[in-house]
Amino acid sequence: MAEQYVAAVDQGTNSTRCILFDRRGRLVSVAQREHRQYFPKPGWVEHDAAEIWRNVTRVVPAAVRQIGADPGQIVAIGITNQRETSLLWDRRTGQPIGHAVVWQDTRTDRLITELAGDQGADRFQDLCGLPLTTYFSAPRLRWMLDHTPGLRARAERGEVLFGTMESWLIWNFTRGADGTGGLHVTDVTNASRTMLMNIETLEWDDQLLAAFDVPAAVLPEIRPSSGVFGTATTVLPGVRIGAALGDQQAALFGQTCFSPGEAKCTYGTGSFLLLNTGKEIVRSTHGMLTTVAYQIGDQPAAYALEGSMAVTGSLVQWFRDGLGLIHTAAEIETLARTVEDNGGAYIVPAFSGLFAPHWRSEARGVIAGLTSYITKGHLARAVLEATGFQTLEVVDAMNADSGIALKALKVDGGMTANNLLMQFLADLLDVRVVRPMVTETVSLGAAYAAGLAVGYWPDLEGLRSNWHRAGQWLPNMDPERRATEYANWQAAVQRTFGWIRPEQ
Amino acid sequence: MLRLLAAAPNGLGVADLGNALGLAKATVHGIVRTLHQVGFVEQDRSGAHYRLSDAFGRLGETYLDPNELRSRAINWADSLASRSGEVVRVGRLVEGKVVVVHHVFRPDDSDQDLDVGTTLPPHACALGKAVLAFDTSGASKPKALEAFTTRTIVDPTRLADELAAVRAKGWAGEFEEHTVELAGIAAPIRGLGGLVVGAVGLTGRIERICDSRLRHRTDLVTMVRATAEAIGRDLRDDR
Numbered sequence: 001m002a003e004q005y006v007a008a009v010d011q012g013t014n015s016t017r018c019i020l021f022d023r024r025g026r027l028v029s030v031a032q033r034e035h036r037q038y039f040p041k042p043g044w045v046e047h048d049a050a051e052i053w054r055n056v057t058r059v060v061p062a063a064v065r066q067i068g069a070d071p072g073q074i075v076a077i078g079i080t081n082q083r084e085t086s087l088l089w090d091r092r093t094g095q096p097i098g099h100a101v102v103w104q105d106t107r108t109d110r111l112i113t114e115l116a117g118d119q120g121a122d123r124f125q126d127l128c129g130l131p132l133t134t135y136f137s138a139p140r141l142r143w144m145l146d147h148t149p150g151l152r153a154r155a156e157r158g159e160v161l162f163g164t165m166e167s168w169l170i171w172n173f174t175r176g177a178d179g180t181g182g183l184h185v186t187d188v189t190n191a192s193r194t195m196l197m198n199i200e201t202l203e204w205d206d207q208l209l210a211a212f213d214v215p216a217a218v219l220p221e222i223r224p225s226s227g228v229f230g231t232a233t234t235v236l237p238g239v240r241i242g243a244a245l246g247d248q249q250a251a252l253f254g255q256t257c258f259s260p261g262e263a264k265c266t267y268g269t270g271s272f273l274l275l276n277t278g279k280e281i282v283r284s285t286h287g288m289l290t291t292v293a294y295q296i297g298d299q300p301a302a303y304a305l306e307g308s309m310a311v312t313g314s315l316v317q318w319f320r321d322g323l324g325l326i327h328t329a330a331e332i333e334t335l336a337r338t339v340e341d342n343g344g345a346y347i348v349p350a351f352s353g354l355f356a357p358h359w360r361s362e363a364r365g366v367i368a369g370l371t372s373y374i375t376k377g378h379l380a381r382a383v384l385e386a387t388g389f390q391t392l393e394v395v396d397a398m399n400a401d402s403g404i405a406l407k408a409l410k411v412d413g414g415m416t417a418n419n420l421l422m423q424f425l426a427d428l429l430d431v432r433v434v435r436p437m438v439t440e441t442v443s444l445g446a447a448y449a450a451g452l453a454v455g456y457w458p459d460l461e462g463l464r465s466n467w468h469r470a471g472q473w474l475p476n477m478d479p480e481r482r483a484t485e486y487a488n489w490q491a492a493v494q495r496t497f498g499w500i501r502p503e504q
Numbered sequence: 505m506l507r508l509l510a511a512a513p514n515g516l517g518v519a520d521l522g523n524a525l526g527l528a529k530a531t532v533h534g535i536v537r538t539l540h541q542v543g544f545v546e547q548d549r550s551g552a553h554y555r556l557s558d559a560f561g562r563l564g565e566t567y568l569d570p571n572e573l574r575s576r577a578i579n580w581a582d583s584l585a586s587r588s589g590e591v592v593r594v595g596r597l598v599e600g601k602v603v604v605v606h607h608v609f610r611p612d613d614s615d616q617d618l619d620v621g622t623t624l625p626p627h628a629c630a631l632g633k634a635v636l637a638f639d640t641s642g643a644s645k646p647k648a649l650e651a652f653t654t655r656t657i658v659d660p661t662r663l664a665d666e667l668a669a670v671r672a673k674g675w676a677g678e679f680e681e682h683t684v685e686l687a688g689i690a691a692p693i694r695g696l697g698g699l700v701v702g703a704v705g706l707t708g709r710i711e712r713i714c715d716s717r718l719r720h721r722t723d724l725v726t727m728v729r730a731t732a733e734a735i736g737r738d739l740r741d742d743r
């Protein structure tokens with residue numbers, strides 16, 4: 001019998017790709033296409049959802065063709081996506097209503113302040129696990145309903161549908177021959193990023209719907225992350241859609257962090273550390289987010305604590321494009337290795353405020369400890385170390401919230417190619433840092449969850465045995481030096497606070 | 505042509521260049537394409553205009569940053585390690601030694617240490633022979649060939665023959681030349697303009713790397729060569 005594969009569709013912020021995996025979890029082919037970023041106003045970021053679907057219809061067949069497979073060899077499709085990016089489309093014609101509003105978009109900041117009112121940004125945290133910020137979908141949905149003439153009435157009549165990217169893709173994958181009637185569904189992980197789902201019941205919450213003034217008629221049905229959603233009618237007709245998960249949750253799954261206490265951090269443009277807390281819903285008092293990690297079929301959901309760092313790889317990009325001190329991101333390591341240490345310089349990249357665990361929107365970045373001794377080599381170190389220190393802050397906060405001390409950190413993402421940074425992380429966190437053989441953990445996680453749903457893989461243990469270590473860094477830093485460095489960083493962070501002052 | 509391009513920061517089209525130099529369009533096109541392939545000129549977004557790239561101004565500097573090589577190689581090297589089940593390394597020649605730029609563990613979760621940054625004797629390993637075979641600097645020709653095992657090639661004439669064979673077949677093999685009971689396979693990585701910028705290879709116990717007649721397994725050779733080709737394609741394409 002011909003070899004069988006699972007297809008993962010990773011709908012990311014910059015591109016959409018399809019990766020095929022074999023039974024041992026090995027990557028066998030990749031096809032990728034970038035889509036356009038629209039910046040209509042300062043702070044606004046949009047995507048054309050129709051373009052994104054067109055890209056899906058191209059990359060999936062391309063990945064299958066690359067290995068000369070036929071669609072019959074694909075046993076399941078797993079979908080993973082940029083989280084929180086929000087879209088409305090017409091139920092009848094399937095046309096998107098305007099562009100999708102991307103997670104980085106800050107147009108809802110005024111609305112957020114209004115909604116927070118006297119009760120503060122954490123007024124919904126008990127219900128949905130999230131603080132009020134511009135990241136999550138509900139404020140975005142509300143904004144769209146408020147700013148498109150006639151839309152609210154149509155929404156209330158059920159003529160328009162809301163979804164994040166996985167909903168849009170599944171709806172299109174399952175459209176009827178007459179062009180209508182796709183499945184309108186989402187999964188618990190994506191729903192947990194809207195601020196509309198009750199984190200305990202895993203259902204849309206009336207209180208939250210009322211608070212955001214969102215009609216229930218626009219919302220998709222919430223399903224488990226791993227389980228057959230339906231069968232594709234196009235692109236790979238007849239193939240079952242076995243999973244949908246938000247990208248960071250997919251990475252946690254791909255890293256096989258199935259037990260409470262296991263954590264992974266994905267180092268890309270921004271970085272996201274997720275700690276599996278099992279069936280327990282841990283409510284953070286240290287600025288972490290409570291989120292659903294995954295749900296397999298009708299089993300109870302697994303939860304996670306999440307620490308988000310907004311500026312990590314993008315600080316390297318700034319160093320390259322903004323300062324022009326290097327030509328490629330990787331060269332930062334070469335430059336950083338021209339010096340022994342940071343020379344006393346610290347860069348706190350609060351470009352648009354500070355994320356976890358501080359959540360200070362009025363903070364702005366600083367370079368602290370600047371002296372005439374500092375060279376570009378020291379600054380390169382400081383850039384890389386900023387990612388290390390931010391990780392340490394998040395890990396500290398998580399340890400405090402969960403009472404579980406991290407034993408090892410599984411890492412993935414583009415920045416893991418940087419050995420200097422990986423060693424610094426191990427030194428600073430004082431734990432083993434481990435890189436798995438498959439760095440495309442986001443896609444792998446979606447494939448795993450989908451393959452599990454259709455019986456391609458038997459169980460979680462089977463998946464664990466596919467995980468292999470590709471590289472490992474062991475801590476090797478004098479504890480005293482670690483403490484001093486961290487104290488210096490914290491002092492630098494203090495200096496970012498209160499920079500943006502309310503207008504007179 | 506380079507002078508014209510250097511004087512036109514907004515770039516020039518093929519027709520502009522042809523007119524200025526009195527050359528046929530097809531001729532200009534051929535030259536520009538070559539310059540583009542080696543990274544000396546770049547195209548603007550529309551694809552209609554060419555201009556000098558900043559790589560041209562940096563000719564004297566290291567041709568390819570080793571960390572950049574690792575970044576480009578990482579996914580392909582992982583895939584080679586997971587499919588072959590062996591240790592994978594990417595190396596390049598620096599001052600007559602092979603420096604390990606990237607190292608992927610054997611996927612069996614046994615205790616292994618990263619050896620990125622360490623050096624290997626080029627004449628005694630597959631990785632080294634794969635880069636030595638294409639080295640023109642001369643400076644890297646080792647003077648005295650140190651013996652590590654009884655199989656290490658220590659005779660310069662034999663080494664020259666071996667390197668000629670590597671050039672002819674496009675990959676290098678090693679058989680107990682550095683460590684007893686270990687064998688290796690490596691292939692050169694060709695960057696912009698076809699220049700060899702390093703090599704990727706695997707190392708493992710003889711019985712896994714070689715067939716029953718002690719020849720390097722052809723399936724592994726194919727995998728290693730495909731990996732080197734894929735990394736090279738990545739390096740050459742992204743312009």
Ligand SMILES: Nc1ncnc2c1ncn2[C@@H]1O[C@H](COP(=O)(O)OP(=O)(O)OP(=O)(O)O)[C@@H](O)[C@H]1O
Binds near residue numbers: 014314317330333
């Ligand atoms: N060797 C390196 N050292 C430091 N930073 C690096 C290195 N290589 C890549 N980066 C940084 O990592 C980021 C890219 O990582 P990655 O490809 O995982 O991005 P991503 O956030 O997943 O993007 P996308 O959403 O498009 O997939 C960039 O911000 C880049 O600056």
